[in-house]
Amino acid sequence: MRSVWIPRTGPPEVLEIREGPYPEPAPGEVLVRVRASGVNFADVMARLGLYPDAPRRPCVVGYEVAGTVERVGTGVDGQLTTGRRVIALTRFGGYAEAVSVPALQVFPLPEKMSFTEGAAIPVNYLTAVLMLRHFGNVHAGDRVLVHAAAGGVGMAAIQLCRIAGAEVIGTASAAKHALLREAGVAHAIDYRTEDFEAAVRRLTGGRGVDIVLDATGAFRKSYRCLAPLGRLVCFGLSGAATGMKASYLRTLPRLLALPWFHPIRLMNDNKAVIGVNLGHLWERIDLLRREMLDLLVDYEAGRIRPVVGKTFPLTQAAAAHRYIQERQNVGKVVLTVG
Protein backbone atom coordinates (compact mmCIF):
# COMPACT_ATOMS: atom_id res chain seq x y z
CA MET A 1 0.00 0.00 0.00
CA ARG A 2 1.03 3.60 -0.50
CA SER A 3 1.53 6.20 2.20
CA VAL A 4 2.89 9.75 2.34
CA TRP A 5 6.03 10.26 4.40
CA ILE A 6 7.75 13.28 5.89
CA PRO A 7 11.39 12.21 5.48
CA ARG A 8 12.88 15.54 6.61
CA THR A 9 11.76 19.12 7.22
CA GLY A 10 11.35 21.38 4.20
CA PRO A 11 8.89 22.74 1.63
CA PRO A 12 5.76 20.74 0.70
CA GLU A 13 7.67 18.87 -2.01
CA VAL A 14 9.73 16.94 0.57
CA LEU A 15 6.66 14.75 1.08
CA GLU A 16 7.38 11.32 -0.36
CA ILE A 17 5.08 8.53 -1.57
CA ARG A 18 6.36 5.14 -0.43
CA GLU A 19 5.11 1.57 -0.98
CA GLY A 20 4.92 -0.69 2.04
CA PRO A 21 3.08 -3.71 3.43
CA TYR A 22 -0.48 -3.47 4.74
CA PRO A 23 -0.52 -3.08 8.53
CA GLU A 24 -1.83 -5.98 10.61
CA PRO A 25 -4.59 -5.08 13.09
CA ALA A 26 -3.36 -5.90 16.61
CA PRO A 27 -5.83 -7.26 19.18
CA GLY A 28 -8.51 -4.61 19.75
CA GLU A 29 -7.65 -2.81 16.51
CA VAL A 30 -9.46 -2.26 13.23
CA LEU A 31 -7.71 -2.06 9.87
CA VAL A 32 -9.38 0.73 7.88
CA ARG A 33 -9.06 0.97 4.11
CA VAL A 34 -8.79 4.73 3.74
CA ARG A 35 -11.00 6.58 1.26
CA ALA A 36 -10.42 10.09 2.63
CA SER A 37 -7.86 11.57 5.00
CA GLY A 38 -8.17 14.97 6.71
CA VAL A 39 -5.30 17.46 6.36
CA ASN A 40 -4.66 19.62 9.41
CA PHE A 41 -2.47 22.64 9.95
CA ALA A 42 -0.60 20.49 12.49
CA ASP A 43 0.58 18.31 9.56
CA VAL A 44 2.06 21.40 7.91
CA MET A 45 3.76 22.32 11.18
CA ALA A 46 5.10 18.75 11.46
CA ARG A 47 6.59 19.03 7.96
CA LEU A 48 8.18 22.33 8.96
CA GLY A 49 9.63 20.75 12.12
CA LEU A 50 7.53 23.07 14.28
CA TYR A 51 5.21 20.48 15.82
CA PRO A 52 6.69 18.89 18.93
CA ASP A 53 3.92 16.25 19.11
CA ALA A 54 4.73 14.77 15.68
CA PRO A 55 6.36 11.33 15.55
CA ARG A 56 10.08 11.17 14.85
CA ARG A 57 10.92 11.63 11.18
CA PRO A 58 10.69 9.80 8.85
CA CYS A 59 7.02 9.59 9.73
CA VAL A 60 3.50 9.40 8.34
CA VAL A 61 1.16 12.03 9.81
CA GLY A 62 -2.62 12.25 9.54
CA TYR A 63 -5.01 12.49 12.47
CA GLU A 64 -8.26 11.33 10.89
CA VAL A 65 -9.66 9.20 8.10
CA ALA A 66 -12.90 7.87 6.68
CA GLY A 67 -13.10 4.56 4.84
CA THR A 68 -14.24 0.99 5.22
CA VAL A 69 -13.34 -1.75 7.67
CA GLU A 70 -10.90 -4.09 5.95
CA ARG A 71 -10.20 -6.49 8.83
CA VAL A 72 -10.62 -6.58 12.59
CA GLY A 73 -8.21 -7.79 15.25
CA THR A 74 -9.26 -10.19 17.99
CA GLY A 75 -11.52 -8.83 20.71
CA VAL A 76 -13.23 -6.17 18.56
CA ASP A 77 -17.00 -6.06 19.09
CA GLY A 78 -19.34 -7.29 16.36
CA GLN A 79 -20.51 -3.86 15.09
CA LEU A 80 -17.32 -3.13 13.19
CA THR A 81 -17.68 -5.78 10.52
CA THR A 82 -15.74 -5.98 7.26
CA GLY A 83 -17.01 -3.49 4.71
CA ARG A 84 -18.62 -1.16 7.29
CA ARG A 85 -18.22 2.56 6.46
CA VAL A 86 -16.40 4.28 9.30
CA ILE A 87 -14.65 7.42 10.55
CA ALA A 88 -11.48 6.97 12.60
CA LEU A 89 -9.31 9.17 14.75
CA THR A 90 -5.89 7.87 13.83
CA ARG A 91 -3.44 10.13 15.62
CA PHE A 92 -0.83 9.78 12.90
CA GLY A 93 -0.61 7.33 10.05
CA GLY A 94 -3.71 8.72 8.30
CA TYR A 95 -1.90 9.79 5.08
CA ALA A 96 -2.05 6.23 3.78
CA GLU A 97 -4.18 3.78 1.85
CA ALA A 98 -4.79 1.80 5.05
CA VAL A 99 -4.26 2.34 8.76
CA SER A 100 -4.80 0.19 11.83
CA VAL A 101 -6.44 1.92 14.82
CA PRO A 102 -7.86 0.96 18.22
CA ALA A 103 -11.56 0.13 17.87
CA LEU A 104 -12.45 2.80 20.45
CA GLN A 105 -11.29 5.44 17.95
CA VAL A 106 -13.61 4.17 15.21
CA PHE A 107 -17.16 5.45 14.59
CA PRO A 108 -19.89 4.49 12.14
CA LEU A 109 -20.09 6.87 9.17
CA PRO A 110 -23.69 8.10 8.83
CA GLU A 111 -25.40 6.84 5.69
CA LYS A 112 -25.86 10.34 4.23
CA MET A 113 -22.26 11.36 4.94
CA SER A 114 -19.60 11.11 2.23
CA PHE A 115 -16.09 9.84 2.99
CA THR A 116 -14.68 13.33 2.44
CA GLU A 117 -17.16 14.86 4.87
CA GLY A 118 -16.36 12.11 7.37
CA ALA A 119 -12.65 12.90 7.26
CA ALA A 120 -13.46 16.58 7.83
CA ILE A 121 -15.24 16.07 11.14
CA PRO A 122 -13.09 14.69 13.97
CA VAL A 123 -10.25 17.15 14.58
CA ASN A 124 -12.02 20.36 13.56
CA TYR A 125 -15.27 19.73 15.37
CA LEU A 126 -13.86 18.07 18.49
CA THR A 127 -11.48 21.00 18.93
CA ALA A 128 -14.34 23.47 18.47
CA VAL A 129 -16.49 21.51 20.95
CA LEU A 130 -13.75 21.55 23.60
CA MET A 131 -13.18 25.27 23.14
CA LEU A 132 -16.75 26.51 22.91
CA ARG A 133 -18.76 24.04 24.98
CA HIS A 134 -16.36 22.60 27.57
CA PHE A 135 -14.28 25.69 28.26
CA GLY A 136 -16.00 28.62 26.54
CA ASN A 137 -19.48 27.94 27.99
CA VAL A 138 -20.90 29.61 24.90
CA HIS A 139 -24.44 30.92 25.25
CA ALA A 140 -27.10 32.73 23.22
CA GLY A 141 -26.20 36.39 22.84
CA ASP A 142 -22.45 35.85 23.38
CA ARG A 143 -20.08 37.51 20.97
CA VAL A 144 -17.24 35.27 19.81
CA LEU A 145 -14.12 36.38 17.95
CA VAL A 146 -12.90 33.49 15.77
CA HIS A 147 -9.45 33.92 14.21
CA ALA A 148 -8.80 32.27 10.83
CA ALA A 149 -12.56 31.80 10.76
CA ALA A 150 -12.60 30.51 7.18
CA GLY A 151 -10.27 27.60 8.01
CA GLY A 152 -11.19 24.08 9.06
CA VAL A 153 -11.58 24.69 12.79
CA GLY A 154 -12.96 28.18 12.11
CA MET A 155 -15.86 26.92 9.99
CA ALA A 156 -16.69 24.26 12.60
CA ALA A 157 -16.63 26.91 15.35
CA ILE A 158 -18.99 29.16 13.36
CA GLN A 159 -21.52 26.33 13.13
CA LEU A 160 -21.33 25.55 16.87
CA CYS A 161 -21.79 29.27 17.65
CA ARG A 162 -24.85 29.33 15.40
CA ILE A 163 -26.34 26.34 17.27
CA ALA A 164 -25.74 28.18 20.57
CA GLY A 165 -27.19 31.46 19.27
CA ALA A 166 -23.89 33.33 19.64
CA GLU A 167 -22.71 36.05 17.24
CA VAL A 168 -19.40 35.53 15.44
CA ILE A 169 -16.85 38.13 14.47
CA GLY A 170 -14.43 36.34 12.16
CA THR A 171 -10.96 37.24 10.96
CA ALA A 172 -9.69 35.99 7.58
CA SER A 173 -8.00 37.06 4.36
CA ALA A 174 -10.27 39.51 2.52
CA ALA A 175 -11.08 37.14 -0.37
CA LYS A 176 -12.89 34.84 2.07
CA HIS A 177 -15.20 37.43 3.62
CA ALA A 178 -18.19 36.83 1.34
CA LEU A 179 -18.10 33.10 2.17
CA LEU A 180 -17.81 33.88 5.87
CA ARG A 181 -20.93 36.04 5.71
CA GLU A 182 -22.74 33.22 3.89
CA ALA A 183 -21.67 30.91 6.72
CA GLY A 184 -23.37 33.25 9.20
CA VAL A 185 -20.52 35.45 10.42
CA ALA A 186 -21.87 38.84 11.49
CA HIS A 187 -18.65 40.81 10.86
CA ALA A 188 -15.50 39.84 8.96
CA ILE A 189 -12.13 41.48 9.62
CA ASP A 190 -9.08 41.22 7.35
CA TYR A 191 -6.51 40.66 10.08
CA ARG A 192 -3.65 40.97 7.65
CA THR A 193 -4.39 44.59 6.76
CA GLU A 194 -6.61 45.82 9.58
CA ASP A 195 -5.95 46.13 13.32
CA PHE A 196 -8.38 43.48 14.59
CA GLU A 197 -8.34 44.87 18.13
CA ALA A 198 -9.51 48.30 16.95
CA ALA A 199 -12.13 46.65 14.72
CA VAL A 200 -13.48 44.56 17.63
CA ARG A 201 -13.69 47.66 19.84
CA ARG A 202 -15.59 49.49 17.10
CA LEU A 203 -17.94 46.58 16.36
CA THR A 204 -18.78 46.00 20.03
CA GLY A 205 -19.13 49.65 21.00
CA GLY A 206 -15.98 49.40 23.12
CA ARG A 207 -17.26 46.46 25.23
CA GLY A 208 -15.23 43.62 23.70
CA VAL A 209 -16.21 39.99 23.09
CA ASP A 210 -17.07 37.14 25.44
CA ILE A 211 -14.86 34.49 23.86
CA VAL A 212 -11.82 34.59 21.56
CA LEU A 213 -10.56 31.49 19.74
CA ASP A 214 -6.95 32.13 18.75
CA ALA A 215 -4.60 29.68 17.03
CA THR A 216 -2.61 32.39 15.29
CA GLY A 217 -0.57 33.40 18.35
CA ALA A 218 -1.84 36.99 18.64
CA PHE A 219 -2.69 36.21 22.27
CA ARG A 220 -1.78 39.57 23.80
CA LYS A 221 -4.11 41.49 21.49
CA SER A 222 -6.79 38.81 21.65
CA TYR A 223 -6.77 39.12 25.46
CA ARG A 224 -7.33 42.85 25.14
CA CYS A 225 -10.39 42.13 22.95
CA LEU A 226 -12.17 40.41 25.87
CA ALA A 227 -15.04 41.98 27.77
CA PRO A 228 -15.07 41.44 31.56
CA LEU A 229 -15.72 37.72 32.28
CA GLY A 230 -14.34 36.95 28.81
CA ARG A 231 -12.42 33.78 27.92
CA LEU A 232 -9.42 33.59 25.61
CA VAL A 233 -8.81 30.10 24.21
CA CYS A 234 -5.24 29.61 22.93
CA PHE A 235 -4.98 26.52 20.74
CA GLY A 236 -2.23 26.99 18.18
CA LEU A 237 0.52 29.13 16.78
CA SER A 238 0.04 29.30 13.03
CA GLY A 239 1.96 32.59 13.02
CA ALA A 240 5.09 30.52 13.67
CA ALA A 241 4.78 29.09 10.13
CA THR A 242 6.59 31.93 8.43
CA GLY A 243 7.24 30.34 5.04
CA MET A 244 7.27 27.13 3.01
CA LYS A 245 10.46 26.08 4.81
CA ALA A 246 11.13 26.23 8.52
CA SER A 247 13.12 29.23 9.64
CA TYR A 248 14.01 29.05 13.31
CA LEU A 249 15.50 32.55 12.97
CA ARG A 250 12.10 33.95 12.01
CA THR A 251 10.11 31.71 14.36
CA LEU A 252 12.13 32.18 17.53
CA PRO A 253 11.31 35.89 18.03
CA ARG A 254 7.60 35.02 17.75
CA LEU A 255 7.96 32.36 20.44
CA LEU A 256 9.92 34.70 22.70
CA ALA A 257 7.26 37.42 22.27
CA LEU A 258 4.48 35.16 23.61
CA PRO A 259 2.85 36.77 26.66
CA TRP A 260 2.83 35.50 30.25
CA PHE A 261 -0.53 35.96 31.95
CA HIS A 262 -0.11 36.77 35.64
CA PRO A 263 -2.82 35.36 37.99
CA ILE A 264 -3.22 38.69 39.78
CA ARG A 265 -3.82 40.43 36.48
CA LEU A 266 -6.37 37.75 35.50
CA MET A 267 -8.17 38.26 38.81
CA ASN A 268 -8.29 42.00 38.48
CA ASP A 269 -9.37 41.88 34.84
CA ASN A 270 -12.00 39.17 35.44
CA LYS A 271 -10.72 37.27 32.43
CA ALA A 272 -9.69 33.67 31.75
CA VAL A 273 -6.93 32.32 29.55
CA ILE A 274 -7.44 28.72 28.47
CA GLY A 275 -5.31 26.25 26.54
CA VAL A 276 -6.64 23.42 24.38
CA ASN A 277 -4.71 20.62 22.73
CA LEU A 278 -6.87 17.81 21.39
CA GLY A 279 -3.76 15.72 20.74
CA HIS A 280 -3.07 15.63 24.48
CA LEU A 281 -6.49 14.24 25.36
CA TRP A 282 -6.03 10.74 24.07
CA GLU A 283 -6.34 9.26 27.54
CA ARG A 284 -9.87 10.76 27.59
CA ILE A 285 -11.05 8.75 24.61
CA ASP A 286 -14.29 8.16 26.58
CA LEU A 287 -15.02 11.90 26.40
CA LEU A 288 -13.90 12.24 22.77
CA ARG A 289 -16.11 9.24 21.84
CA ARG A 290 -19.14 10.78 23.51
CA GLU A 291 -18.58 14.09 21.75
CA MET A 292 -17.98 12.41 18.37
CA LEU A 293 -21.22 10.42 18.66
CA ASP A 294 -23.11 13.64 19.59
CA LEU A 295 -21.56 15.41 16.58
CA LEU A 296 -22.77 12.62 14.32
CA VAL A 297 -26.28 13.12 15.74
CA ASP A 298 -25.92 16.86 15.03
CA TYR A 299 -24.95 15.97 11.46
CA GLU A 300 -27.93 13.62 10.99
CA ALA A 301 -30.23 16.37 12.30
CA GLY A 302 -28.76 18.90 9.83
CA ARG A 303 -27.30 21.12 12.57
CA ILE A 304 -23.70 20.80 11.37
CA ARG A 305 -22.34 20.37 7.84
CA PRO A 306 -18.56 20.04 7.34
CA VAL A 307 -17.26 22.48 4.76
CA VAL A 308 -14.81 20.63 2.50
CA GLY A 309 -13.01 23.37 0.62
CA LYS A 310 -10.90 21.21 -1.68
CA THR A 311 -9.83 17.61 -2.17
CA PHE A 312 -6.51 16.33 -3.53
CA PRO A 313 -5.54 12.75 -4.37
CA LEU A 314 -3.38 11.22 -1.63
CA THR A 315 -0.45 11.25 -4.01
CA GLN A 316 -0.73 15.05 -4.25
CA ALA A 317 -0.40 15.70 -0.53
CA ALA A 318 2.37 18.20 -1.29
CA ALA A 319 -0.04 20.31 -3.35
CA ALA A 320 -2.53 20.14 -0.48
CA HIS A 321 0.07 21.46 1.98
CA ARG A 322 1.05 24.24 -0.41
CA TYR A 323 -2.63 25.18 -0.91
CA ILE A 324 -3.11 25.58 2.85
CA GLN A 325 0.12 27.49 3.36
CA GLU A 326 -0.79 29.84 0.55
CA ARG A 327 -3.96 30.54 2.56
CA GLN A 328 -6.19 29.43 -0.29
CA ASN A 329 -8.42 27.08 1.66
CA VAL A 330 -11.92 27.80 2.87
CA GLY A 331 -12.90 25.00 5.22
CA LYS A 332 -11.23 21.62 5.25
CA VAL A 333 -8.69 20.16 2.83
CA VAL A 334 -9.04 16.41 2.36
CA LEU A 335 -6.86 13.80 0.63
CA THR A 336 -8.79 11.16 -1.31
CA VAL A 337 -7.90 7.58 -2.16
CA GLY A 338 -9.35 5.53 -4.99
Ligand SMILES: NC(=O)c1ccc[n+]([C@@H]2O[C@H](COP(=O)([O-])OP(=O)(O)OC[C@H]3O[C@@H](n4cnc5c(N)ncnc54)[C@H](OP(=O)(O)O)[C@@H]3O)[C@@H](O)[C@H]2O)c1
Ligand atom coordinates in the same frame (compact mmCIF):
# COMPACT_ATOMS: atom_id res chain seq x y z
N1 LIG B 1 -4.88 22.68 19.83
C1 LIG B 1 -5.63 21.86 19.12
O1 LIG B 1 -6.14 20.88 19.62
C2 LIG B 1 -5.82 22.15 17.67
C3 LIG B 1 -6.62 21.31 16.89
C4 LIG B 1 -6.82 21.65 15.54
C5 LIG B 1 -6.22 22.77 15.01
N2 LIG B 1 -5.43 23.53 15.80
C6 LIG B 1 -4.81 24.76 15.27
O2 LIG B 1 -5.86 25.55 14.77
C7 LIG B 1 -5.45 26.28 13.64
C8 LIG B 1 -6.39 25.98 12.50
O3 LIG B 1 -6.20 24.64 12.09
P1 LIG B 1 -6.84 24.08 10.77
O4 LIG B 1 -6.28 22.73 10.58
O5 LIG B 1 -8.31 24.30 10.80
O6 LIG B 1 -6.20 24.99 9.67
P2 LIG B 1 -6.80 26.18 8.80
O7 LIG B 1 -7.43 27.20 9.69
O8 LIG B 1 -7.62 25.64 7.72
O9 LIG B 1 -5.42 26.74 8.30
C9 LIG B 1 -5.22 27.41 7.15
C10 LIG B 1 -5.65 28.87 7.28
O10 LIG B 1 -5.01 29.48 8.40
C11 LIG B 1 -4.82 30.86 8.15
N3 LIG B 1 -3.45 31.19 8.55
C12 LIG B 1 -3.14 31.90 9.65
N4 LIG B 1 -1.83 31.99 9.79
C13 LIG B 1 -1.26 31.34 8.75
C14 LIG B 1 0.08 31.10 8.35
N5 LIG B 1 1.11 31.57 9.04
N6 LIG B 1 0.30 30.38 7.22
C15 LIG B 1 -0.74 29.91 6.52
N7 LIG B 1 -2.05 30.11 6.87
C16 LIG B 1 -2.30 30.82 7.97
C17 LIG B 1 -5.09 31.06 6.66
O11 LIG B 1 -6.36 31.66 6.58
P3 LIG B 1 -6.50 33.23 6.27
O12 LIG B 1 -6.52 33.34 4.78
O13 LIG B 1 -7.77 33.64 6.87
O14 LIG B 1 -5.29 33.89 6.85
C18 LIG B 1 -5.17 29.65 6.10
O15 LIG B 1 -6.04 29.54 5.01
C19 LIG B 1 -3.98 25.87 13.40
O16 LIG B 1 -3.14 26.79 14.00
C20 LIG B 1 -3.89 24.54 14.09
O17 LIG B 1 -2.59 24.22 14.49
C21 LIG B 1 -5.22 23.25 17.10
